[in-house]
Amino acid sequence: MASFSVSSLLKPISQNPKISIRSSNHSNCSKVIPHGFSSLAFGFRVFQRGSWREMRIVTSSIQNEALIVSHKKTTVVAGSGIQTFDIPLLTSSDAIERLKANRENHQGKQQFLAMYSSIFGGITTDPAAMVIPIDDHMVHRGHGVFDTATIMDGYLYELDQHVNRILRSASMAKINPAFDKETLRRILIQTASASKCRNGSIKYWLSVGPGDFQLSPSGCNQPTFYAVVFQDQSPSYSKGIKVITSSVPIKPSQFATTKSVNYLPNVLSKMEAEEQGAFAGIWLDNEGFIAEGPNMNVAFVMKENELLMPQFDKILSGCTANRVLALAEQLVSEGKLQGVRVGNVTVEEGKNATEMMLLGSGILVLPVIQWDDQIIGDGAEGSVTQALLNLIIEDMKFGPSSVRVPIPY
Numbered sequence: 504m505a506s507f508s509v510s511s512l513l514k515p516i517s518q519n520p521k522i523s524i525r526s527s528n529h530s531n532c533s534k535v536i537p538h539g540f541s542s543l544a545f546g547f548r549v550f551q552r553g554s555w556r557e558m559r560i561v562t563s564s565i566q567n568e569a570l571i572v573s574h575k576k577t578t579v580v581a582g583s584g585i586q587t588f589d590i591p592l593l594t595s596s597d598a599i600e601r602l603k604a605n606r607e608n609h610q611g612k613q614q615f616l617a618m619y620s621s622i623f624g625g626i627t628t629d630p631a632a633m634v635i636p637i638d639d640h641m642v643h644r645g646h647g648v649f650d651t652a653t654i655m656d657g658y659l660y661e662l663d664q665h666v667n668r669i670l671r672s673a674s675m676a677k678i679n680p681a682f683d684k685e686t687l688r689r690i691l692i693q694t695a696s697a698s699k700c701r702n703g704s705i706k707y708w709l710s711v712g713p714g715d716f717q718l719s720p721s722g723c724n725q726p727t728f729y730a731v732v733f734q735d736q737s738p739s740y741s742k743g744i745k746v747i748t749s750s751v752p753i754k755p756s757q758f759a760t761t762k763s764v765n766y767l768p769n770v771l772s773k774m775e776a777e778e779q780g781a782f783a784g785i786w787l788d789n790e791g792f793i794a795e796g797p798n799m800n801v802a803f804v805m806k807e808n809e810l811l812m813p814q815f816d817k818i819l820s821g822c823t824a825n826r827v828l829a830l831a832e833q834l835v836s837e838g839k840l841q842g843v844r845v846g847n848v849t850v851e852e853g854k855n856a857t858e859m860m861l862l863g864s865g866i867l868v869l870p871v872i873q874w875d876d877q878i879i880g881d882g883a884e885g886s887v888t889q890a891l892l893n894l895i896i897e898d899m900k901f902g903p904s905s906v907r908v909p910i911p912y
Contacts, residue, residue, distance in 0.1 A: 615633055740782070743884045744872070783799065
């Protein structure tokens with residue numbers, strides 16, 4: 504019969520002759536370790552109250568601390584004492600109730616109003632049910648693409664343009680869409696209708712779907728489509744903002760031109776900017792030309808009173824940016840701009856422009872008044888930037904049917 508003391512458990516295996524070690528692969532032995540522990544585990548059996556019982560010793564990254572994990576309880580063995588706590592085994596109804604409680608207790612700045620999932624083949628308005636399978640390759644391998652459309656006064660703005668883009672992204676990511684274009688479009692309209700949202704956004708994803716945790720998607724035979732309608736209560740930006748030159752490497756063009764869920768470089772670039780008191784970072788391409796922001800395009804009004812935007816061959820072709828290019832022709836006809844052009848823009852040209860702006864569906868047209876230590880123009884929001892913002896808002900409210908799709912509530 505094996506016997507041991509708590510102090511003996513804290514020794515390395517090689518120094519612990521009292522413990523009879525066996526591999527532990529039995530289903531009744533819990534392998535759940537609390538979040539935050541970096542650990543090394545080994546299994547063994549102990550004789551307890553007349554029977555052998557499977558146990559696991561987990562040595563954590565904290566000095567002189569170990570975990571004893573049984574099928575019901577986890578014990579933390581530390582230098583100062585022993586603490587035991589329960590990890591409950593939940594039923595499906597228990598898990599749902601905890602999901603509901605978690606949503607109620609952690610209200611953020613966004614409200615989630617409706618979700619469509621091809622997994623359950625319908626729409627839910629319960630935020631606690633807005634979940635996706637953990638084995639979906641979009642979750643653990645990043646093999647998914649997405650897009651977002653704005654809801655303005657009960658209309659979906661540029662819906663077809665955004666659906667066309669997600670289908671292009673899916674093709675580049677070798678994702679076979681769960682539905683054809685018309686079905687995707689119909690699902691998005693119906694989900695927006697179910698949400699009763701008149702002003703907000705709808706974000707949607709195409710994925711190779713669930714199947715396994717392998718790298719290859721060959722085990723995924725159910726492509727998925729998800730869509731969520733939400734409202735954002737975050738304060739909107741109207742005054743001029745500061746940007747910095749991002750030190751985070753830009754994505755290679757093959758990935759930058761695909762709107763995939765692989766947004767780690769984008770997130771790090773945004774965080775870097777916020778840490779320096781700026782709104783966003785500006786990426787440069789591999790030739791040193793101005794590229795884009797982490798989730799927005801950039802444009803300039805040059806000294807010749809020409810609107811200049813970086814070309815889209817190495818960056819994402821923004822739907823808002825393309826619409827602004829079209830609407831800007833009206834300012835040319837009114838004499839407020841001398842021309843509209845897409846081409847290479849050097850950092851020197853950009854920083855010496857009379858106006859600079861960021862463009863995106865979440866920010867529309869946002870004036871930039873400082874880039875790194877350089878003040879843009881006279882340091883105030885520019886008149887062309889404001890005129891373009893007015894044009895895009897008017898287009899969202901009163902534009903043609905090609906950019907406004909009514910939602911049947």
